[in-house]
Amino acid sequence: MERLQKVIAKSGITSRRKAEKLIEKGLVEVNGKTVTELGTKVSEQDEVKVEGVPIEKEKHLYFLFYKPRGVITSVSDNKNRKTVIDYFEEYQERIYPVGRLDYDTSGLIILTNDGDFTNLLLHPSHEFNKEYVIKTKGIPSKEKLQLFKKGIRSEGDLLKAKYVKTMSVDPQKKTAIIKLVLHQGKNRQIRRMFEAIGTPVQKLKREKFGFLTLDGLMPGEHRELTPHEIAELKKLAK
Known part of the structure; x- marks a missing residue:
């Protein structure tokens, strides 16, 4: 279950803050009923409409990226520095980095649009090497x-x-x-x-x-995680 405004934002049609305003204005429906409470949570099975139009559920993407030095681990930067997201401009989905690497640090970082997967990898009790x-x-x-x-x-x-x-x-x-x-x-x-x-x-x-390495990648390059790698990471976390 995820907050309604987060689900709307993940669909790519607007930001989370604007999604909250749409909910408060009564422009969002869940399973045919208008919802105005910001704390409302929905599942993948629920049908969500914004201004009468059903939102498209985003396909989950999982990437392994070789971050170069001099790149910000963020979706945006107010100083107009290059971010990891600049290397994924061909994708329409709203992906984001899992954790962070410093500006002057290079190496392996995972990017995804799967919030549950992100929480699994970052939870303090899941001690990934x-x-x-x-x-x-x-x-x-x-x-x-x-x-x-x-x-x-x-x-x-x-x-x-x-x-x-x-x-x-x-x-x-x-x-x-x-x-x-x-x-x-x-x-x-x-x-x-x-x-x-x-x-x-x-x-x-x-x-x-964990078991993931940078083998086969040069700085600035990425590849998709395989279904087996995703499953193994989830298994290790749990």
Whole structure:
């Protein structure tokens, strides 16, 4: 069950805010009855009409996208910066990103128009492994990296990693390549963690989400998730 205004907005005919105004004006019907309550919830089986015209139920879409650096994980940006949605202009459906990657972070992100699927993937109790590769300015010691497993306090949050390992170091350039796995998804989490131990992030890339990888994709490219992948993600979440 979803709120009526959300269902109308997902159909693509108007925004959620304008859908609320249409409901309040008595211009929306559910199963032949006029509805004016904004809290009304409907299911996929209910027939919804806006100004006498039945809305078309949107086909669910699921994409895996290789987000380049310098792209906003949002459906729009008030500074006119490029967003992930700009790479999906051929689709009429109102898709949106599941979670976020920072502006300067590249890598794997899922986009969809399935709200239930989004909630499954983002719910805190569903601990999907998110694997990142980080290039640091400075070479963190093994002891400092192990602090990530215990948790580091930053701006009131306890930031933790599930797994962390140094993959390589460059003593001349004083940089290191680190692999790290998170379950959490706090804002700028990885950058905050490495800043806290004195080795700030130079580059950051998400390479995996659960069992999904970027294999076969270049930055800016996407592919549809297969029915099997969608089913497996739902199974893992539940």
